[in-house]
Amino acid sequence: MATDTASEFGEVSRRVGIAFRYLLLASTLVGIVTLGFLLLYVFNDAIQPLSADPGWHLTFLLTLVLPGLATGWWCLQRGYATFTTGLVGFFLPVLASLYSGAIAALFIDVIPTLVWLAFVVAFAVPVGVFAVLQRPTVDLPFLANVALVGGSAIGSLLVLPGLIQGLPTVPSGWVVLLMTLGLPAGLLLARNLGGRWGQREGRIAGIAAFLAAGAAGPLGTATGFGAIPAVVLTLFAGVPTALYVAIVVKERPEERHGLLLPAVLIGGSLLGAALVSAVGFAGPESWVDWSFLTSTVQSGDARSVGIYPGIVGTVLLMFIVAAVSFPVGVGAAVYLEEYAPNNTFTRIVDVNISNLAGVPSVVYGLLGLGLFVRYGGARSGTLLVAGATLALLILPIIIISTREAIRSVPDSMRQASYGMGATRWQTVRNVVLPRAFPGILTGTILALSRAIGETAPLLVIGAAQVFGVPDSWSSTIGAMPLQLYVWASTYASPEFYTTVLAAGIVVLLTAMLTMNSIAIFVRNKYQQR
Amino acid sequence: MSGDRSTEGLTRRTENSSRELLARAFFFGCAALSVVTTLSIVVLLVYEAAKFFTVTAPLVGVAGETATITEFLTGAEWGLQGPNLGVAPLVAVTVMVTLGSGLIAIPLGVATALYLSEYASPRARSYLKPALEVLAGVPSIIYGIFAVAYITPALSTFFPEIGFFNVASACVVVGIMILPMVASVSEDAMSAVPDDLRQAGYGMGATKYDVSVGVVVPAALSGIISSFILALSRAIGETMAVTLAGGSLAREFDPASIGSYLSLFDPESYLEPGMTMTAAMIQLLTGDITGGGLAYRSLFAVGLVLFIITLVMNILSDAIARRYKEAYE
Numbered sequence: 100m101a102t103d104t105a106s107e108f109g110e111v112s113r114r115v116g117i118a119f120r121y122l123l124l125a126s127t128l129v130g131i132v133t134l135g136f137l138l139l140y141v142f143n144d145a146i147q148p149l150s151a152d153p154g155w156h157l158t159f160l161l162t163l164v165l166p167g168l169a170t171g172w173w174c175l176q177r178g179y180a181t182f183t184t185g186l187v188g189f190f191l192p193v194l195a196s197l198y199s200g201a202i203a204a205l206f207i208d209v210i211p212t213l214v215w216l217a218f219v220v221a222f223a224v225p226v227g228v229f230a231v232l233q234r235p236t237v238d239l240p241f242l243a244n245v246a247l248v249g250g251s252a253i254g255s256l257l258v259l260p261g262l263i264q265g266l267p268t269v270p271s272g273w274v275v276l277l278m279t280l281g282l283p284a285g286l287l288l289a290r291n292l293g294g295r296w297g298q299r300e301g302r303i304a305g306i307a308a309f310l311a312a313g314a315a316g317p318l319g320t321a322t323g324f325g326a327i328p329a330v331v332l333t334l335f336a337g338v339p340t341a342l343y344v345a346i347v348v349k350e351r352p353e354e355r356h357g358l359l360l361p362a363v364l365i366g367g368s369l370l371g372a373a374l375v376s377a378v379g380f381a382g383p384e385s386w387v388d389w390s391f392l393t394s395t396v397q398s399g400d401a402r403s404v405g406i407y408p409g410i411v412g413t414v415l416l417m418f419i420v421a422a423v424s425f426p427v428g429v430g431a432a433v434y435l436e437e438y439a440p441n442n443t444f445t446r447i448v449d450v451n452i453s454n455l456a457g458v459p460s461v462v463y464g465l466l467g468l469g470l471f472v473r474y475g476g477a478r479s480g481t482l483l484v485a486g487a488t489l490a491l492l493i494l495p496i497i498i499i500s501t502r503e504a505i506r507s508v509p510d511s512m513r514q515a516s517y518g519m520g521a522t523r524w525q526t527v528r529n530v531v532l533p534r535a536f537p538g539i540l541t542g543t544i545l546a547l548s549r550a551i552g553e554t555a556p557l558l559v560i561g562a563a564q565v566f567g568v569p570d571s572w573s574s575t576i577g578a579m580p581l582q583l584y585v586w587a588s589t590y591a592s593p594e595f596y597t598t599v600l601a602a603g604i605v606v607l608l609t610a611m612l613t614m615n616s617i618a619i620f621v622r623n624k625y626q627q628r
Numbered sequence: 629m630s631g632d633r634s635t636e637g638l639t640r641r642t643e644n645s646s647r648e649l650l651a652r653a654f655f656f657g658c659a660a661l662s663v664v665t666t667l668s669i670v671v672l673l674v675y676e677a678a679k680f681f682t683v684t685a686p687l688v689g690v691a692g693e694t695a696t697i698t699e700f701l702t703g704a705e706w707g708l709q710g711p712n713l714g715v716a717p718l719v720a721v722t723v724m725v726t727l728g729s730g731l732i733a734i735p736l737g738v739a740t741a742l743y744l745s746e747y748a749s750p751r752a753r754s755y756l757k758p759a760l761e762v763l764a765g766v767p768s769i770i771y772g773i774f775a776v777a778y779i780t781p782a783l784s785t786f787f788p789e790i791g792f793f794n795v796a797s798a799c800v801v802v803g804i805m806i807l808p809m810v811a812s813v814s815e816d817a818m819s820a821v822p823d824d825l826r827q828a829g830y831g832m833g834a835t836k837y838d839v840s841v842g843v844v845v846p847a848a849l850s851g852i853i854s855s856f857i858l859a860l861s862r863a864i865g866e867t868m869a870v871t872l873a874g875g876s877l878a879r880e881f882d883p884a885s886i887g888s889y890l891s892l893f894d895p896e897s898y899l900e901p902g903m904t905m906t907a908a909m910i911q912l913l914t915g916d917i918t919g920g921g922l923a924y925r926s927l928f929a930v931g932l933v934l935f936i937i938t939l940v941m942n943i944l945s946d947a948i949a950r951r952y953k954e955a956y957e
Contacts, residue, residue: 113835115835115837116642116835116836116837119837119840119841120743120747120836120837123739123740123742123743123747124743124747126735126736126739126740126743126746127740127743127748130736130760130763130804130807131756131760131762131763132758132874133804134762134763134766134804137774137778140777140778141774144777167804186807192679218895231916240646241646241647242646243644244659245646245650263855265805297782309916324892383743392897424695426658427658427661428658429658430654430657430658430659431655431658431659431661431662433655433658434652434655434656434658434659437655438652438656439659447663448660448662448663449658450946451662451663451666453942454666454939454942454943455662455665455666455947457858457861457862457865457938457942458669458865458938458939459864459865459866459867459872459906459911459934459935459938460865460867461865461909461931461934462669462865462869462931462934462935462938463669464675465672465673465909465927465928465931466665466668466669466672469668469672469676469928470668470672491665493691494661494665495661496660498662522647522648523648523651523652524648524651548765549765551767552766552767552768552769552770553767553908554767554768554769554867554868555768555868555906557847558913558914559909559910559913560908561913565908580769580868581765582771583769583773584769585864585867587769587772587773587776587872588872588914593777593792595775596773596776597777600773600777601777604770604773606772607767608766611765611767615765617926619758
């Protein structure tokens, strides 16, 4: 009798426990599943995979999906490291091509190559002066160093850009890019690989990279692809991919089988595309197509509008935001972790930063509007105003994540550095920052990927509602999320919501997800060590 | 000669060399910038809002159109044509969005936190936590489009009278957005509950359910409440999703009548469009108003109200969280 009651009690409480457990699990999944469905709908609306011929699906199933899955499974059998090598080998060229497309767009539409050349030369002068002063044979007082570098920077920035832009004969665009980007890339490769594999190999790699970029220019002109995109694509996508393959083959030969995965995936998609166009299977009627990505038309006609101005605006904006917020955010974090005495001011800064992170983004927009436009005298909605506003917005996030990264540097390393007689700045520069760098980088990329989606501050500072491709650093700009808002509010027909807006969401999410995955990759890579 | 130089190098005072001071000054400047940012926000909002009110405008030396504080706080209508400058209708819709999104995010968030901290295996946690982060990472403009394009049509199958723009869909997407914040802050609080308390519960013959609900939740209650406040302050400051989903039509709300407060809890009123404080700011700005007229100043007055509300909530949440920290140390 007694045992019966006990088992009944046990049953009841177990039933409640199990029910409760699954209730909790279900609540955990509600949000995730809802978002999953929403994303599924958006991708379906944007890409419309069901509108393709069954033959099209079958072709790609046979050339891409099945071989890809088989190779992936085979790589996993050989070890997890081999598999990740393969994944990186696939995503590196794909992502690098995407980003180099954006960079090429900048050189074609926004920055004239001659202006670029002028500023690169003007910046090269003080860097050269700095390099000379760093040689051990030169021993000047520190302030004299600062004065020399600063003076040469100001002098060359004032004089050289005007001088170079007034030159009678100018090299063509791709030659400028080859000299300003290809040459440093080659030198960098030669130096770094020279240290790893030996002088001769390094030099060969550097020269090969330079020659490849040089060959890409005329080749791009000849094929109609364009010389500037060809050079940029070679330097930012081709060279890193080749470098990755070389590093895997040379340094981690046991993982080299993983490289089969990207080969199969890329080869399979090319083969599939060739077969489909040969047989004549129609692909999906995707809204995310070449004309959507490159069109500058802004109108109520869903088929002709394009997101190109938004892409260019976002890329430029991210450069400004990163350039402003990274040094300031890291500097503030270094001060708070390494320098700050335990006093009232430090506590105020501490509380202040956590509160700043909670200020609504629209209020940051008001700050930008008042500070830069009304009292700073800037024109509303320009690139610099927008960039500075967004930089202020993500500053607290960068400071918080950088502080965490700096805190994770073991104190014994700092003590060792001080024990060797290093000063505080030397310790920060040589010990703390290098060790914390992966964490800082991850935090910064995540913060930037938040800035990419911010719309409200841009609207408040008066970024353009109807905009074209910006043609200079001081022109009024828009950005991808702003473009989505304009489409959603100005052309708010239900039809627009499930066509162009879905395509815009896919593009914006792709940009964000690639940034996030880079951040996660950096974090995972350095956590293992 | 070289001996002299190395002696000099070894004995000189490095802590105050110009290189060290320059580095220190740079880092200090960066840290001070964050204080300057806050100060500028406060000064700017207060100064511009002062120009808006009749009482304070003479103090900052501004002539021209102004509004009285009573008008601003008790007016039943919002609209920039004429003297309709009452902020209450905007606050009312903001409260509705906050209530509605809280209704979704708070139970789900606490349940998620409890599952992650008490039940989930480390492997399940390693998948679920990044997935929850994604919920918070999707930009709010995208949530706004989701609300109009997918959530509203889905809701209209249950409530056929729902408007194209409506508060309910805004509540749903904002709820999804703030859910990760409730979950992660609550989970931190639950994980901080010492294991001794759980073991004591098990020792008394309690089941896992008893321990979770009877021990962990009460012990972490202050942290859980602080997560609510933090998440709700996010919901209040949320802009793009509510602008797109709720539309830009101000409601009427009379702060003096009790009936209007009851309408905040009326499910029917969630099916109609409504404009929050943040949406009103966006609507003001879509016209060109950098000139400095009454509309421009009212923007800063609304911004000030928004800033004060969120700041107070953040500080409150921080204070509550701090209290519980002391309990087990």
